[in-house]
Amino acid sequence: MIVTVTLNAALDRTLTVPNFQAGFRHRASESLTLPGGKGVNIARALKSLGQPVIATGLAGGKTGIRIVEDLTAEGILNDFVRIRGESRTSTAIIDPTSNTQTELNEYGPVVTARELHAFMEKFTYIAKGADVVIIAGSLPRKVKDSFYKEIIGALAATDALTVLDTAGEPLRMAIKANPGLVSPNIFEAEALVGHEFSEDEDTLHAAVQLSRMGAGSAIITHPGGCFAYLDDGEGSQKTYTVQIPPQDPISTVGSGDAFLAGYVSARVSGKSESECLRYAVACGAANTQKYGAGVFDVHDVKRFITKTKVEEVDLASTA
Numbered sequence: 001m002i003v004t005v006t007l008n009a010a011l012d013r014t015l016t017v018p019n020f021q022a023g024f025r026h027r028a029s030e031s032l033t034l035p036g037g038k039g040v041n042i043a044r045a046l047k048s049l050g051q052p053v054i055a056t057g058l059a060g061g062k063t064g065i066r067i068v069e070d071l072t073a074e075g076i077l078n079d080f081v082r083i084r085g086e087s088r089t090s091t092a093i094i095d096p097t098s099n100t101q102t103e104l105n106e107y108g109p110v111v112t113a114r115e116l117h118a119f120m121e122k123f124t125y126i127a128k129g130a131d132v133v134i135i136a137g138s139l140p141r142k143v144k145d146s147f148y149k150e151i152i153g154a155l156a157a158t159d160a161l162t163v164l165d166t167a168g169e170p171l172r173m174a175i176k177a178n179p180g181l182v183s184p185n186i187f188e189a190e191a192l193v194g195h196e197f198s199e200d201e202d203t204l205h206a207a208v209q210l211s212r213m214g215a216g217s218a219i220i221t222h223p224g225g226c227f228a229y230l231d232d233g234e235g236s237q238k239t240y241t242v243q244i245p246p247q248d249p250i251s252t253v254g255s256g257d258a259f260l261a262g263y264v265s266a267r268v269s270g271k272s273e274s275e276c277l278r279y280a281v282a283c284g285a286a287n288t289q290k291y292g293a294g295v296f297d298v299h300d301v302k303r304f305i306t307k308t309k310v311e312e313v314d315l316a317s318t319a
């Protein structure tokens with residue numbers, strides 16, 4: 001069983017607005033509302049890949065009720081702690097004319113110490129049956145930056161693979177608790193490592209550096225694929241670059257989430273490292289061809305698998 005954690009669950013609205021301009025009145029030609037937040041998106045993608053998954057986290061107010069009801073209607077198993085504060089609504093405006101995407105994200109609710117305690121109790125219970133725990137997205141306001149570190153620490157005594165996809169200070173702190181895998185995008189990785197990457201080798205070296213900071217393995221994503229340092233836990237460490245020709249997107253929201261779902265799904269299915277990476281990139285790319293985060297067509301995944309190039313790189317020879 002895979003467990004995803006979403007402490008800042010959201011209701012995600014995607015509005016299609018041709019010729020969108022700030023300061024004018026527009027009518028959306030299409031709209032889609034789905035439960036969201038990164039862990040929720042990952043759970044959606046994992047379910048469509050046929051993996052057993054349960055989404056947990058915090059959901060509050062009327063928006064929280066809607067999130068839980070809609071998840072259940074989608075057939076995504078979920079067990080959220082209900083909180084008093086109102087879960088956030090996030091809006092993405094997609095303009096197909098200019099191919100731009102404008103995102104408006106609310107901060108989300110303030111969470112009390114008692115609510116966090118209730119979450120930890122529920123989580124440690126659910127995680128007992130987990131092979132993989134995926135912790136993803138931002139922390140709600142007023143939750144200490146060390147909270148993901150605590151969650152990962154609570155899993156140290158279990159056999160579960162811990163996967164962390166977050167940014168900023170929560171990532172900097174939690175990486176020290178030795179998550180099995182981190183998967184920042186380029187910007188998140190640059191912020192963590194403290195410098196910009198100009199060459200591919202820089203990014204590969206950064207992936208290695210993330211492992212020195214405490215992660216078992218590290219994958220750094222970007223729209224053209226990813227750079228990975230994978231440690232199999234049995235003495236083998238390899239670095240890879242994975243490339244896909246950039247596709248014209250319908251919506252890129254949640255590509256990183258679909259990527260991670262693809263990687264974890266391939267991994268629990270026992271695929272090889274290079275196949276896991278190929279599958280991840282193909283799922284991320286397929287996500288760009290549909291509205292909705294963590295939504296993709298399995299036929300697109302198959303099509304993109306054939307377009308994805310995986311190369312193992314001997315970093316020592318590039319140093």
Ligand SMILES: Nc1ncnc2c1ncn2[C@@H]1O[C@H](COP(=O)(O)OP(=O)(O)OP(=O)(O)O)[C@@H](O)[C@H]1O
Nearest residue numbers: 185221222223225246247254255256257281284285
């Ligand atoms: N335009 C694109 N064409 C092809 N593949 C894409 C494109 N954009 C994203 N992808 C795929 O999605 C993966 C993740 O993309 P990216 O690094 O942009 O995610 P992200 O910034 O973490 O996104 P988010 O956090 O919003 O889900 C990439 O590794 C790639 O496989």
Ligand SMILES: [Mg+2]
Nearest residue numbers: 184185256257
């Ligand atoms: Mg991301």
